[in-house]
Amino acid sequence: MEFEPKKRNDLIGQTGVITRSFKIIEALEYPAGVSVRVADSMGEEYWTDLEDLELQK
Template sequence: MNKVHPKTRTDLIGLTGSVTRRITIIDAKEYPTGVSVRVSDETGEEYWTELEDIELDD
């Protein structure tokens, strides 16, 4: 069996983008400046973000 050696993609290094994840809101706080939500994603990671930065399902 031949060992596969990956090719480094230097053309991709440093580019930026976004990742779409399914999240569940587990806490929410309203401040005069906006709403902060604590979310849990499908990988089990939990973090705070702003409500305006997520898109809720209809």
């Protein structure tokens, strides 16, 4: 018997936060702030604002 998934309309539109480890591989400073290119734990590389990251100390 094949399993038929149930659509979860109650979850659609919800927001949250995904936590991934990352390494900064490039950084550029502009008058409006710092942009960083990161490589994350899922193998993705992308640009984001430094203010959107939480760096380990």
